[in-house]
Amino acid sequence: MDIPQQVRLVEVGPRDGLQNEKQPIEVADKVRLVDDLTEAGLGYIEVGSFVSPKWVPQMAGSAEVFAGIRQKPGVTYAALAPNLKGFEAALESGVKEVAVFAAASEAFSQRNINCSIAESLERFVPVMDAARQHGIRVRGYVSCVLGCPYDGFIAPEQVAGVARELHAMGCYEVSLGDTIGTGTAGDTRRLFEVVGKDIPRDKLAGHFHDTYGQALANIYASLLEGIAVFDSSVAGLGGCPYAKGATGNVASEDVLYLLEGLGIRTGIDMDKLIDAGQRICQVLGKANGSRVARARLAQR
Numbered sequence: 001m002d003i004p005q006q007v008r009l010v011e012v013g014p015r016d017g018l019q020n021e022k023q024p025i026e027v028a029d030k031v032r033l034v035d036d037l038t039e040a041g042l043g044y045i046e047v048g049s050f051v052s053p054k055w056v057p058q059m060a061g062s063a064e065v066f067a068g069i070r071q072k073p074g075v076t077y078a079a080l081a082p083n084l085k086g087f088e089a090a091l092e093s094g095v096k097e098v099a100v101f102a103a104a105s106e107a108f109s110q111r112n113i114n115c116s117i118a119e120s121l122e123r124f125v126p127v128m129d130a131a132r133q134h135g136i137r138v139r140g141y142v143s144c145v146l147g148c149p150y151d152g153f154i155a156p157e158q159v160a161g162v163a164r165e166l167h168a169m170g171c172y173e174v175s176l177g178d179t180i181g182t183g184t185a186g187d188t189r190r191l192f193e194v195v196g197k198d199i200p201r202d203k204l205a206g207h208f209h210d211t212y213g214q215a216l217a218n219i220y221a222s223l224l225e226g227i228a229v230f231d232s233s234v235a236g237l238g239g240c241p242y243a244k245g246a247t248g249n250v251a252s253e254d255v256l257y258l259l260e261g262l263g264i265r266t267g268i269d270m271d272k273l274i275d276a277g278q279r280i281c282q283v284l285g286k287a288n289g290s291r292v293a294r295a296r297l298a299q300r
């Protein structure tokens with residue numbers, strides 16, 4: 001299979017990247033991050049989450065963030081919504097696209113959203129109905145597709161079952177998440193071979209955490225399987241509150257460098273992306289998790 005020449009990046013830094021930060025982050029800093037990412041040319045930015053503030057306190061200000069950002073026409077600004085309550089809050093904030101999130105592992109589903117996989121899928125049905133009514137597009141996530149922090153090995157067929165349900169209920173795209181970053185390129189190819197039997201590959205996305213340093217290899221393996229949408233996080237921000245030791249998502253700058261090396265154009269400005277990542281790292285007092293950003297910053 002030829003490598004896709006059109007690749008879309010879904011920037012999850014403001015949501016997946018920040019959700020696990022323990023220190024308070026000012027709404028103004030979150031707004032600035034989203035605006036900087038818009039300025040860098042990202043076409044899709046996951047801005048926040050309408051989840052329970054008791055479960056993920058850092059996302060509590062998502063409505064304020066939506067109210068503060070400058071939305072550029074043609075750019076998608078999305079949010080997570082785990083249930084109808086979250087969907088309604090997103091709608092009130094003017095959100096035009098939401099994402100529901102399930103898991104391929106029962107234990108992770110319980111820890112993350114306090115219900116079984118089957119219950120979570122039932123919970124999404126009214127969200128999908130309401131979304132249809134309001135003309136809101138819904139993306140689906142499946143977590144733990146290449147391993148679970150509690151259940152260990154997850155069979156690709158199990159992932160395929162959950163992904164199929166999300167696709168059948170109307171998710172226009174299903175993002176497969178290697179939440180704990182243990183997957184290898186071989187695992188990734190097998191995963192997409194299996195899931196790709198049920199769902200067209202242009203309806204699938206890859207979401208790789210870089211805990212074991214395999215994310216870029218897994219993205220390349222996904223490209224070889226015809227996958228053309230990848231979630232990434234500026235400066236490699238992130239971690240998952242329910243997956244101990246999980247590091248950030250693959251860094252957007254590093255994915256962009258990989259794609260540019262393959263001759264794939266995305267319209268994203270590398271320098272502006274690096275600036276956006278470096279600025280939020282300074283706010284957080286953290287080292288930049290992008291190898292490309294570190295190298296380029298050292299050369300400046």
Ligand SMILES: CC(C)(COP(=O)([O-])OP(=O)([O-])OC[C@H]1O[C@@H](n2cnc3c(N)ncnc32)[C@H](O)[C@@H]1OP(=O)([O-])[O-])[C@@H](O)C(=O)NCCC(=O)NCCSC(=O)C[C@@](C)(O)CC(=O)[O-]
Nearest residue numbers: 050051052055056082085086112113114141143144177179
């Ligand atoms: C799903 C629930 C809400 C169930 O949580 P629950 O406690 O079972 O919910 P409940 O329906 O029993 O309600 C309990 C309380 O929460 C409130 N509540 C209920 N829903 C909402 C809502 N939407 N927004 C705000 N508040 C809400 C509700 O109103 C009530 O308030 P009280 O009466 O006690 O004051 C909870 O478990 C939750 O919010 N979980 C979110 C976990 C999360 O955000 N995890 C991170 C995102 S997933 C991820 O990072 C993985 C991904 C996507 O990146 C891919 C990958 O890498 O794998």
